Amino acid sequence: MQITVNVNGTDYAREVEARLLLIHFLRDHLGLTGSHWGCDTSNCGACVVWLDDTPVKSCTVLAAMADGHRVLTVEGLERDGALDPIQQGFTECHGLQCGFCTPGMMLTSRWLLDHHPDPSPEQVREALSGQVCRCTGYENIVRSVLWAAKHP
Amino acid sequence: MIEPKGRGAAWTEERGTSDEGRRRLKSAPEASEKNTAYGPIKRKEDARFIRGKGQFVDDIQLPGMLHGAILRSPLAHARIVSIDTAAAQAHPRVRAVITGQTLEDFKLAWMPTLSRDVQAVLATDKVRFQGQEVAFVVAEDRYSARDALELIYVDYEPLPVVIDATKALDPGAPVIRDDLAGRQDNHIFDWEAGDKAGTDAVFAAADVVVTQDMLYPRSHPAPLETCGTVADMDTVSGKLTVWSTTQAPHAHRTLYALVAGLPEHKIRIISPDIGGGFGNKVPIYPGYLCAIVGSIMCGKPVKWVEDRSENLMSTTFARDYHMHGEIAATSDGRILGLRARVLADHGAFNGSAQPTKFPAGFFHMFTGSYDLRAAHCEVTGVYTNKAPGGVAYACSFRITEAVYLVERMVDLLACELGMDPAELRMKNLLRPEQFPYTGPTGWEYDSGDYPRALQVAMDIAGYPELRREQAEKRERGEYMGIGLSFFTEGVGAGPREHMDILGLGMADGADLRVFPTGTAVLGISCQTQGQGHETTFAQIVAQELGMSPDDVEVVHGDTDRTPFGLGTYGSRSTPVSGAAAAVVARKVRERARIVAAAMLEASPDDLEWADGRWQVRGDPEQARTIAEIAMAAHSALELPEGVDGHLDAETVYNPPNLTYPFGAYICVTDVDPGTGQVQVRRFIAVDDCGVQINPMIVEGQVHGGLADGVGMALMQVIAFDEDGNCLGGSFMDYLLPTSVECPSWELGATVTPSPHHPIGAKGIGEAATVGSPPAVVNSVIDALRPFGVRHADMPLTPANVWSAIQGRPVRGDLAIR
Numbered sequence: 003m004q005i006t007v008n009v010n011g012t013d014y015a016r017e018v019e020a021r022l023l024l025i026h027f028l029r030d031h032l033g034l035t036g037s038h039w040g041c042d043t044s045n046c047g048a049c050v051v052w053l054d055d056t057p058v059k060s061c062t063v064l065a066a067m068a069d070g071h072r073v074l075t076v077e078g079l080e081r082d083g084a085l086d087p088i089q090q091g092f093t094e095c096h097g098l099q100c101g102f103c104t105p106g107m108m109l110t111s112r113w114l115l116d117h118h119p120d121p122s123p124e125q126v127r128e129a130l131s132g133q134v135c136r137c138t139g140y141e142n143i144v145r146s147v148l149w150a151a152k153h154p
Numbered sequence: 155m156i157e158p159k160g161r162g163a164a165w166t167e168e169r170g171t172s173d174e175g176r177r178r179l180k181s182a183p184e185a186s187e188k189n190t191a192y193g194p195i196k197r198k199e200d201a202r203f204i205r206g207k208g209q210f211v212d213d214i215q216l217p218g219m220l221h222g223a224i225l226r227s228p229l230a231h232a233r234i235v236s237i238d239t240a241a242a243q244a245h246p247r248v249r250a251v252i253t254g255q256t257l258e259d260f261k262l263a264w265m266p267t268l269s270r271d272v273q274a275v276l277a278t279d280k281v282r283f284q285g286q287e288v289a290f291v292v293a294e295d296r297y298s299a300r301d302a303l304e305l306i307y308v309d310y311e312p313l314p315v316v317i318d319a320t321k322a323l324d325p326g327a328p329v330i331r332d333d334l335a336g337r338q339d340n341h342i343f344d345w346e347a348g349d350k351a352g353t354d355a356v357f358a359a360a361d362v363v364v365t366q367d368m369l370y371p372r373s374h375p376a377p378l379e380t381c382g383t384v385a386d387m388d389t390v391s392g393k394l395t396v397w398s399t400t401q402a403p404h405a406h407r408t409l410y411a412l413v414a415g416l417p418e419h420k421i422r423i424i425s426p427d428i429g430g431g432f433g434n435k436v437p438i439y440p441g442y443l444c445a446i447v448g449s450i451m452c453g454k455p456v457k458w459v460e461d462r463s464e465n466l467m468s469t470t471f472a473r474d475y476h477m478h479g480e481i482a483a484t485s486d487g488r489i490l491g492l493r494a495r496v497l498a499d500h501g502a503f504n505g506s507a508q509p510t511k512f513p514a515g516f517f518h519m520f521t522g523s524y525d526l527r528a529a530h531c532e533v534t535g536v537y538t539n540k541a542p543g544g545v546a547y548a549c550s551f552r553i554t555e556a557v558y559l560v561e562r563m564v565d566l567l568a569c570e571l572g573m574d575p576a577e578l579r580m581k582n583l584l585r586p587e588q589f590p591y592t593g594p595t596g597w598e599y600d601s602g603d604y605p606r607a608l609q610v611a612m613d614i615a616g617y618p619e620l621r622r623e624q625a626e627k628r629e630r631g632e633y634m635g636i637g638l639s640f641f642t643e644g645v646g647a648g649p650r651e652h653m654d655i656l657g658l659g660m661a662d663g664a665d666l667r668v669f670p671t672g673t674a675v676l677g678i679s680c681q682t683q684g685q686g687h688e689t690t691f692a693q694i695v696a697q698e699l700g701m702s703p704d705d706v707e708v709v710h711g712d713t714d715r716t717p718f719g720l721g722t723y724g725s726r727s728t729p730v731s732g733a734a735a736a737v738v739a740r741k742v743r744e745r746a747r748i749v750a751a752a753m754l755e756a757s758p759d760d761l762e763w764a765d766g767r768w769q770v771r772g773d774p775e776q777a778r779t780i781a782e783i784a785m786a787a788h789s790a791l792e793l794p795e796g797v798d799g800h801l802d803a804e805t806v807y808n809p810p811n812l813t814y815p816f817g818a819y820i821c822v823t824d825v826d827p828g829t830g831q832v833q834v835r836r837f838i839a840v841d842d843c844g845v846q847i848n849p850m851i852v853e854g855q856v857h858g859g860l861a862d863g864v865g866m867a868l869m870q871v872i873a874f875d876e877d878g879n880c881l882g883g884s885f886m887d888y889l890l891p892t893s894v895e896c897p898s899w900e901l902g903a904t905v906t907p908s909p910h911h912p913i914g915a916k917g918i919g920e921a922a923t924v925g926s927p928p929a930v931v932n933s934v935i936d937a938l939r940p941f942g943v944r945h946a947d948m949p950l951t952p953a954n955v956w957s958a959i960q961g962r963p964v965r966g967d968l969a970i971r
Contacts, residue, residue, distance in 0.1 A: 019297065026296070035213035036206015038429070040378050041462040045885035048378055076206035089204040093196055096854045100684030101203030102210065102378040102429030127893040134885070136378050136430045137684045139857030140893040 005069035009034065010078030018065050024058075025049045027065035028075060036076035036105050040134070047133025050106035051075045057110045059132075076105035079112065087150040088112050097146030099137035106133055111147045120151055190766070191696035191703055194850035197689045198703075199682070208427040211382045212459045214397050219384070220249055222445050222458035223299035225289040225306050226468065227281035230317070230539040230878020231328065232310035234277055234288070241305035242291060247298035249452045251306070252290040252444060254278035260447060265413050268437055268655055269513065271342075271504035272333075273542055275440040281310070282330055282502035283541050284880050285467030290444035292456055315539040315878040316340060318968060319476055319499035322536035330502055330537045340537040342504050347518035347595045348530035356491035356528040360482035364566045369947040370555045371967040372474040372499065372540070372872040374466050374882065375547040376890060377683070379429020381469055382459030385445040389453050395422045398442055401431045402721025404679055405658055407713045409438055414446065425711035431683035432862075432923075433546030436507045436723050437470050463883045470507070470543025471872055474499035474967075475517075475555045481563040487573050489524050489582045494531040494559055499538050506535075506544030507723070508551045509653035509660065515545050515552030516644055518595040522560035523604050523642045523816060524582045529594040539878045548859060548923035550643045551724050561639040561928035565935065566944065575638050575932070576617060580608060583640065590909070597644055599814045600916075601906045602842070608640060610902045611818035611840040620822060628940060633825040634835075637933025641819075641925035644812035645917035646729025647720075655720065662726075663717030664734035665804035666695065666742050670788040672781025673705040676738075679719020680731040681711040685919060686851045687727060691735050693847050694913065698739035699746075699780045700766020717804060725815075725917030728847070729908075734807035736912040741803035746783040749801070752794045753778055753786050813908045813916035817841040821929040825937040830956030832934055834864055834895070839926070840902040844916035849903070856922045857899050863926025865891040867934075871949045875969040 006015045009032060016031055028034045028051065039061055040048030049060040052074035053067075079086040088108045091097065098104040107130060114121060114129040121129070126147045127140065135143060202208050239251040254276040257263040264272045277288050289306050293299035314328045321327060322340040331337050357363055383398040394416060400406050403423040411418035428435065441458045448456040460469070476497040482490045498514060500506055508515040514533035521529045545551055564582075568575040583604040584591055591599045620636050627634045650659025665677045676695050682688065692706035709715050719731060743763065750768035751758040754776050762771045769777030778786075780801075787793070787801050822836040839856055846852045869889040872882040882888035907914025927948065934950050935943060938958060946958040949966050957964050 021297070029213075030215075030296070033215070034206070035210075036208075038210070038379070039212070040380075041885045043462070043884050043886050046378060046462075076204075080205060085204070092204050093200040096197065096850050098200060098203055098684075099686070099854055099858065100378070100428060100430045101199065101208050104203050105206050108204070123898065131892045131894045134378060134890050134892060136376065136432070136862075136890070137858045138854060139859070139861035139899060140896050141857045141899050142854060144893065144898070 003066060005066055007068045008072045010075060020066055022065040024060040024063040024065045024068055028060065034075050034077050038102055038105065045134065047106045047110065048103050050109050050133065052109060052113065057113050074109065076108060079108060086112065087153050088115065088147065090153065091146040091150035095142050095145040095149050097138065097143045103133060103135045107135065107143055111150065114147065115151055119154065123148065191693045192847050194848060195689065195693065195703060197686050198692065199686060199688050210379055210427045210429055211384060211397050211399050214384045214457070216384065216386060216455040219455040219457055220292050220294060220448065220452055221296045221299045222448050222456050223291050223303055224287050224441055224444065224464065225303045226464065227277065227284060227286040227288055229281055229310055229312055230284045231313040231315045231330065232281050233313060234280060235309040235311050237289060238307040239289065242302040245293070245298065245302045245305060247294040248291060248302045249294065250292040250448055252276065252447060257447065262414060262443060262447065265438065265443060266656065267503055267505040267542065268507040269504040270656070273503035273505055275443050279333060283539050284878055285464065285541060287440040287468070290448065292448040292452055317539060317874045317876065317878050319474070319497055319536055319538050322538055330539060342500055342535035342537060343513045344532065344534050345513045346530065346532045349528055349594065350530045353491050353493055353528040353530040357480065357482045357493065360490050361485040362483045362570060363480060364563065364570045365478070365480045366563065366566055366945055367478050368559065368562055368945060369965060369967065370473040370475040370477065370558055371948055373472045373547055373866055373870050374872050374888060375432035375434035375472060376466065376888065377430030377432055377434050380460045380462060380465040381435060381439055381441065383442045383445045384455055384457045385449040386455035387446070387449040393420050393422065394446065395424065396446065397424045397426055399428055399435045400425045401435045401681055401683060401723050403681055403711055403713050404718045405655065405720055406438055408658060409656065423713045425681045428681065428683040431722070432548050433472065433723055434469055435683065436546065437505055437543070439469060462885060466872065466888055467880045467883045468541050470505060470546045471501065471541055472547035472549055473555060477555065477559050479559045479563045481567050483567055487571050487578050487581055489567070490527050492521055492526055492529045492560060492563065494520055496531065496533040498533055498535040499540065500535050500544050501538055501540040501542040503542035504535065505542035507655065508545045509647055509655060511652070512551070516550065517552040517556045519553050519597050519644055520556035520560055521593050521595060522557060523584060523640045525584050525588065526594055540874065548862060548920040550645055550920045550924050553643050554924045557639065557641040557924050558928045561932065565932045569944070576608070576612060579638060579640050580605060583608065598811060599642060600811060600908050600910055602642070602814065602816050603904060603906050604640065604816060607816060607840050607842055607904050608818040610904060611820050611838050614840070614900055614902050615820045615838045633827055633937040633940065635823040635825060635933035635937025637821045637929045637931065637936055639819045639925055639929040639932060642814055642816045643725065643921060643924055644814050645725035645920065646809050646813045647724055647726055648809050650808050658720060660720045661806050661808040662719030662730040662734050663804065663806045664731065664738040665717050666738045666802060668742055668780065668784045668801045670785045672784045674701065675707045675709055676735060677709045677716040678731045678735060679717050680722040680727045683722065685727060685855065686848065690847045690851060691732065694732055694735045695739045698736055699743060701780060725919040727919070728915050729813045729911060729917045730807055730809050732915055733809065733912045734805055737807055738803050738805040741805060742801045745797055745801045745803065746780055748794050748797050749783050749787045750778045752791065753783065810910050813844065813911055815841065815843040815916040815918060815921050817921055817925050819925050819929040821933040823930070823933040823937055825934060825955060827959055830952035830954070830959065832868055832950055832955060834897050834930065836900060837897050838900045839922060840904065841918065841921050842904045842906050843918040843921065844906060844908045844911065845914035846905065847915060852918050853901055855918045856901060859920065859922025860899050860926050861891050861896050862923040864896060864930055867927045867930035867948050867950060869949050869951060871966050873967045873969055881969055
């Protein structure tokens with residue numbers, strides 16, 4: 003089937019199988035490998051991207067469901083050569099180690115800060131509780147998000 | 155991103171370094187007085203990861219690349235009657251279907267494991283665990299490869315299974331490894347350490363003996379990136395390039411050469427960005443070999459990346475140690491001896507990864523941090539119908555199991571004696587003046603100040619106040635627990651004379667090239683999976699040569715571009731490769747001294763290294779930086795004897811001993827007796843990993859390990875049912891801690907340098923994973939004391955805690971009732 007998806011501000015028209023997952027569309031068809039695949043079961047959140055204005059786990063969204071919609075991935079966080087504060091926060095606070103969960107963590111965090119510009123540590127933990135990081139023990143991820151909140 | 159130099163100089167003071175630590179730091183061999191390049195600088199790696207520009211194995215796209223998928227056994231034990239691949243081969247997008255029969259033609263149906271056993275690459279005779287590899291499909295795209303798996307028909311004849319290790323040696327138990335000639339049972343090895351007679355004597359004379367059976371259940375490292383590979387055989391040049399999720403690229407290259415008979419100089423292993431390893435990416439998996447065979451057969455690159463279920467069900471597990479512990483003491487709390495008997499479940503193939511001569515890893519470091527008179531342990535390994543592996547998951551070669559055993563036994567002893575567990579530990583910890591200390595099983599601990607670390611932890615925790623709060627809460631019927639653990643690890647294997655893996659001695663190389671303009675490239679043989687080597691190793695070199703870490707590029711994970719070495723696991727990067735980096739930088743510095751002497755028209759003996767430059771002794775005006783010297787070394791300057799040009803050097807570092815990091819942990823939990831729910835309220839961790847190169851990264855390593863410990867103690871288990879079905883085959887079933895199960899970690903540090911390490915550093919990667927599970931379990935058991943609970947096995951899920959409160963603790967690793 004033919005779909006057109008706006009990814010990070012650019013329209014992409016592609017012929018895809020109806021069963022194609024959004025994560026594979028982004029990675030294999032568009033070459034946007036910043037979003038990662040981690041678990042297949044919506045548990046880990048390595049594949050989180052925005053569909054229109056909402057974070058989704060793209061391993062359980064069909065590419066067809068994104069037809070006519072906007073998708074934001076980690077590659078779209080940087081604006082005009084400037085890092086998003088959330089990207090800067092992760093660097094400032096050592097919020098990443100292996101970097102595999104990081105794109106998904108940052109996209110959920112960006113959504114949180116858009117809706118709650120001054121979150122408590124508990125709110126950050128709650129927002130990220132559907133995602134898994136195996137390296138950081140979460141502490142520095144929380145600090146990273148709070149850093150970004152203080153440096154909008 | 156790099157902060158100004160000099161920032162790091164103050165950190166040891168801020169972080170409560172002991173006077174003793176400072177004294178030792180100054181006396182450590184060649185330890186630097188000014189740590190100008192050390193300190194919490196930001197990571198170089200981050201720039202690509204925060205932009206989504208990392209390159210993991212599954213990110214690699216090559217022209218004409220094909221995709222592989224593995225058909226796996228649905229049964230835990232069955233004879234293969236027939237495999238029909240005709241329909242799969244007829245699939246229009248399938249290029250090849252590979253079975254064990256195909257591999258037999260290449261003599262590749264079986265491969266050696268890291269424990270000198272053999273493992274089926276693709277099953278030919280039987281399947282021996284659920285999820286075992288049976289066939290490999292190569293197709294033009296990912297989805298078609300998966301589709302074709304559905305078209306392969308395998309006729310299995312089910313066999314009785316062995317799932318409970320405690321029944322593996324029963325007479326009449328089904329023999330799993332009938333492929334091994336003459337094999338009549340499921341026994342793998344018996345191994346012991348320590349003085350049995352001496353220990354028996356100590357126990358016979360002791361006032362108090364406490365015993366306990368405990369299980370460290372099967373767990374899985376579950377890195378967020380699963381295992382995978384892209385194999386590309388260039389049919390013209392005969393060069394095989396393999397991008398692979400490997401923690402040990404050089405060792406893998408040699409093993410591929412040995413297993414597949416490929417010339418080693420025609421193999422290039424590239425370990426690109428790795429999405430977490432934790433030991434899961436040490437072995438060679440059947441999928442890697444299948445992708446290589448697929449590439450050879452099809453003449454195209456072949457990518458194979460496993461899915462999450464494949465990762466959890468078939469790749470190397472951790473733990474699965476059934477332990478019986480005994481501790482002997484005087485009635486006033488002086489610990490005298492320790493005994494342990496272990497039944498080790500190694501799964502269907504003995505794929506455990508550890509130095510050859512230690513089939514139970516370093517478990518015999520089970521005397522922990524205490525001053526004992528005698529100790530003895532026995533370990534028996536058995537086969538079961540479960541996935542192979544055994545040493546993984548940040549376990550420091552089984553020290554995780556050892557620390558759990560001794561720290562549970564000390565708590566049980568405290569309970570028996572009516573002593574506070576902190577007081578009992580303080581009374582028995584090794585004292586600073588006992589180092590270097592040779593323990594009852596032969597390990598020589600290099601350095602430590604244990605009582606101080608425990609005191610720092612207790613101070614941060616406010617230990618007496620916590621006990622008061624606990625007493626008040628108990629009055630009100632609230633159940634709060636305070637758990638301690640104190641651990642010592644031995645990390646940084648070799649030396650190569652004593653430690654090898656499949657005959658490869660455990661030493662690591664480094665080479666350092668300094669360019670004319672004074673910047674440098676360091677090649678190392680270990681491989682980062684998130685530890686930040688590109689930053690910390692640059693700091694090591696910069697410190698030694700008076701450079702900025704910005705000016706040092708670290709190359710790793712590519713066998714064509716880096717010197718041989720055994721890789722990153724068992725917390726060995728900093729102890730071994732980090733030492734190599736310092737040593738090779740010092741070699742460069744010595745070459746530079748000769749050139750500088752020529753430049754300054756002085757004798758090399760008259761120069762001293764000060765403020766990051768070679769200068770004429772007593773005349774700081776007469777000095778040259780490494781950059782100035784490097785340009786001169788590449789110039790037309792007439793060079794003195796001993797330098798042919800340039801400053802480059804290489805080295806192999808063969809560690810004289812392990813390094814022995816240690817720490818004191820305190821965990822505070824609240825337990826709801828109605829539901830069995832455990833909440834970790836506080837976790838205090840005081841670690842001593844010797845000299846810290848980058849304290850920010852050290853803290854991050856500790857944070858991650860603490861989350862692992864909470865996960866293992868409370869939720870993570872790979873369980874099986876009575877038919878051998880794996881019950882932990884997805885993240886819906888195998889629960890990992892998230893941000894809401896983890897508290898805000900409270901860290902402290904002491905610094906006791908390693909006396910034999912060139913920069914006084916010890917490993918930190920696994921410390922918290924090793925040390926934290928017993929603190930959590932001790933805390934929960936402490937909370938449950940009013941119910942008379944003495945012990946319950948991990949994971950302490952709500953159901954298990956509730957059962958323990960009812961007086962019926964269960965084994966969480968079996969769904970057999």
